[in-house]
Amino acid sequence: MSTELGIRPGSPPDARRLRGRLRRTRRRHRAVSLGDVLTDAYVLVLFAGMYGWALVSEVRDYLGSPSGRQGDPGDRYWLGVAAALAVAGLAWRGLRAVGPLVVSPAAQSWVVSSPVDRRGWLLPRFVVLLVAAVAGGGLVGLAAAVATGAGGATDLASSAVAGAACGTLAVALAVVAQGSPRRAGWARFLDRGLFAAAAVVAAALVAGHLTGFSVPPPTASLAWVLGFAAAPPVVVAVLRACRALPSVDRASLVSGAQVADAAAGAALLLDPSFLTGLVESRRWRSIGVVSSRRFRPLGRFGALVQAELWRPVRHPSALVVWVALLLTLYAVAVALPTLAGPAQVVLGFLAVGRLTGGLRAVGRSAGLRRSLGGGDTVLNLAHLVVPAVSVVIWYAVSLPMVGAGVGVLDGVLVLGTVAAAYRAATRPPMKYGGVAVDTPVGMIPVDLIRQVVRGPDVVGALVVAQLLWP
Structure with a gap:
C-alpha cells in the first residue's frame, strides 16, 4: 500500500497517486451511469437557460421602457447599479460561508486529517473553482450586457471579460481568506463595503428624486476599464491563493462543507430551516459573551417581551x-x-x-415552551409584540x-x-x-x-x- 501511494519513510503521501487510487476505487463501486449524469446536467443547463433568459428579457424590457411608464431612465440605471452591488455583497458572503474550498465527509476524516500534501490535494479543486469562476463570471457579464441593451460585439466581449475577471478575483480572494482566517479581517468588511456602496447609491437616488435632480446614466461602457483595472489584482490574488493552499486547515473545510450540505438539504427537501437554523446558531455563537440585564417585575408576559426587546x-x-x-x-x-x-x-x-x-x-421547541410555562397562547402573543x-x-x-x-x-x-x-x-x-x-x-x-x-x-x-x- 505504501509503495502504491509513493510513500517514503518520513515523507507525506503523494496526493496525485492517492487521488488516482481513490478514483479507481469509486469507479468499481459506481452505481450511476454516465447517461444519468449527462441527463442531470442537461436538465440543470436547460432550467438555468430558461429562467436566466426570462430574467434578462424582463430586465431589458424594464430598462428600455418609456420614461413615463417606469420612471426616469437615470433612476432606473442607478437602481440597477445598487441592486448589482447588493447582489455582489450577497455572493461574497455566500462564497465566504461555503469556503469556497470544501471536501467530502470521507475526505475530512481519512485524507485531510492525515499528513497528505495539502496543496497537492486541494490544487485540483482550486483549479476547477477558477475555471467555474471564469465561465460563470463571463456568462453573468454577457447577460448583463444583453440586459442593458448592448448590441455591439465589442461591448459584449468587454462585459464578458469584466465579469470573468471579477469572478476570478472573488474566488481567489475567498481562498486567501480561507487560508488565513485570523488575519483576514478585510474579508469580513468587504461584503459590508459592497452593501454600504449599494445603500449610498440608493440613498443618492432617493435624495435626487426628492430634490428634483436626476443623475443621468454614463454614455460610454465602463466594462473595458473594469476588466483592465481588475487584471493585476486577479494575478496577484491567484498567486497568493496558491501559496495559501497549504494553510487551509481542516476546520475551515469542515465548516464550509456543513453550510454546503445544509443548503443542498434545504433545496432538496424544500425546508429552509436546515440552512437558516445553522446560520442563526453560528450568528449567535459569534457574539461569544453578552452582558446580562435585570428585567422589570412585570410578570411572565412582560418578562418575555423585555427579553424579546433585547434580542435585536x-x-x-x-x-x-x-x-x-x-x-x-x-x-x-x-x-x-x-x-x-x-x-x-x-x-x-x-x-x-x-x-x-x-x-x-418558541414555536419549534416543545421543551422550551414547557420550561417557560404560561401556555402556548401567552408565549406566542408575547413574542409577537x-x-x-x-x-x-x-x-x-x-x-x-x-x-x-x-x-x-x-x-x-x-x-x-x-x-x-x-x-x-x-x-x-x-x-x-x-x-x-x-x-x-x-x-x-x-x-x-x-x-x-x-x-x-x-x-x-x-x-x-x-x-x-x-
Missing part, C-alpha cells in the same frame, strides 16, 4: 436589514412607481421576518412613498403582514407523507406545497388585494 439589541443585524429594506422600498418607489405597492407588502414581510427569531424558537410593532412602524414610515393617506386598506395590510409573519414563524416541521394529486403534468404534492407556502400565501393574497382595491 444584542445582535442588531435584524435592525440593519430592516432599514436596508426600507431604503430599498424608497428606491423602488422612485424607479418603479407601478411596483411600489406590492414591494411595500413583500419587503415588509421580509423585514419583519428578521424580528421573529423568538417566535420561531415586537414583530407587530415593527410592522406598524414599517407601514407608517413607508406610507409617504406609496399612498396619499391612511385608509381601510392600510389596516388590512398591517394585520395581514402580521398574520403572514406569524404563520411563517410558527410553521411546524416538514412532513413528506401528505396527499398528492395525479394531474396531466404529473403528480403534484399538494400537502408539501401547502407547507412550503405557509406565510407567503398570505403575502400573495395581500398583493392581489392591494392591486384590486378600488
